[in-house]
Amino acid sequence: MDLPPGDPAPQRCDLLVHNAYLITVNADREIYLDGALAVRGRHLVAVGRSADVRTRWRGAREIDAHGAVVHPGFIETHMHIALHGARNAINEPVRWDEQQKFYADYWSVISEEDEFVGSQLAILELVKYGATAFMDCGTTHAPDAVARASEAVGIRARLADPFLWDVGGFGGAEEDSPTVDRAPADLERSLSLLGGQLARNTDPTDLVQGHIAIIGMATCSDELTAAAKDAARRAGVTFNQHQSYCQVDVADDDTRLGRHPLVHFAELGILDAGTTFAHVNIVRDDELEAVTGTGFSVSWNPISSQMYGVGATAHGRHYQMGRRGVNLALGSDSPNYTGRFDTGAQAFQAILSSRDQALDAVALNAEDGLEMATINGARAISAESLLGSLEVGKLADFVIRRTDTLETTPVTNRVQNLIYSSRSTGIDVVVCNGVIVVAGGVSTMVDEDEVRRSAQESSSKLLARIGYQPKTIWPEIS
Ligand SMILES: [Zn+2]
DSSP: OOOOOOOOOOOEEEEEEEEEEEOOOTTTEEEHHHHHEEEETTTTEEEEEHHHHHHHHEEEEEETTTTEEEEEEEEEEEOOOGGGGGGTTOOOOOHHHHHHHHHHHHHOOOOOHHHHHHHHHHHHHHHHHTTEEEEOOSOOOOHHHHHHHHHHHHHHHOOSSSSSOSSBTTTSOTSSSOTTTTOOOHHHHHHHHGGGGGGGOOOOTTTTEEOOOEETTOOOOHHHHHHHHHHHHTTOOOOOEEEOHHHHHHHHHHHSSSSEEEHHHHTOOSSTTTTTEEEEOOOOOHHHHTTTTTOEEEEEEEHHHHHOOOOTTTTHHHHHHHTTTTTEOOBBBBHHHHHHOOOOHHHHHHHHHHHHHHHHSSSSOOHHHHHHTTTTHHHTTTOTTTTTOOOOSSBBBBBEEOOOOOOOOSSHHHHIIIIITTTTEEOOOOOOOTTTEETTTSSSSSOOHHHHHHHHHHHHHHHTTTTOOOOOOOOOOO
């Protein structure tokens, strides 16, 4: 070894990646043109210039990134993982009542095995699009099955108790809203389940953790909401619910609460840095005022909202909330609403939406997109001290992109290339918790063909059980 006298000998680490265009997303948002990082166990032990890191560290395994972009793993903050078996199953044109009925039927018959294979497919999709963590919103009957799937594919899961609600049913507060026999909207039932998933939280570096989620969207009493927020606060985890998705649930909330819902939740003391609401597509002037300075998070799901035409871009004020200190993170919702679980695509769509909302191209930019997909996501799942950026002491969750894709040629502004052109294509290597879980764009953890086969079989049987026949608008000829 050729070290200047006095320098300590290099230390051993498990994995060293060098010669990378390293986007740290650290507090100063530093980007190393020729950067490196070193991993020991589950943690990052060095991040910096390749020359410096390689002088101090030797990896049991070393990867030359050949100038490729390396960035923190994406963090997906709102999804219904159990719905993956029904991807694109709802026939168009989609009617609000019909789709809520479809979900009620689907969730009534889904088995634990269905949830396992559907979750494997969903999580495999997430990691192949560069995500290393996700937060489910508490609409799986079998969190243990999702936990197993997550550990099998090798990325982080935040799981919540199943279907905590006590007013109405799918879509809103009306008494005749469809519900799920196995999980009726009931206060006593919800309170008895509340906090069950927190038993997972013994080591914060483990892949699977619990948080607190209630369904929200006009389906939860103040008593249930307050109990849930209190449980989350005591455990130091995220409190999560749906909110203000469309005119239907907002009208229910306005009537039920006697004022606009975000004003109500601000007055209840619910909106703080430990709270994440999904969607928040409809925000009136007094609500914009109420969220200012609260530091709470919104999981913005731009594609799903636009898919269902609820006016999230035309009338939404996500950009304006972000300007007022709301932490904007990203979610994919469900495959019926959004096509696929793809956080990079959501980042791009959110930027487009912000420019419509601001009526100005000077709204969110590529760097904002990357922030929303990484460090803001970490904050939204209460894991900012461990995830979301590449810094010494944080967990080793990162992505290495390919350098040979058409959409990133020519190389110009690398961050714009990443967010506007690549979005989530060209994923080469994904590391989560120090483990290489994707290499050459392929899972190192599960047999992808087997995951697809079992998910297809489960979906076909499940749709047959509820008597649902997906059909195209154009005639299909056998
Ligand atoms: Zn949702």
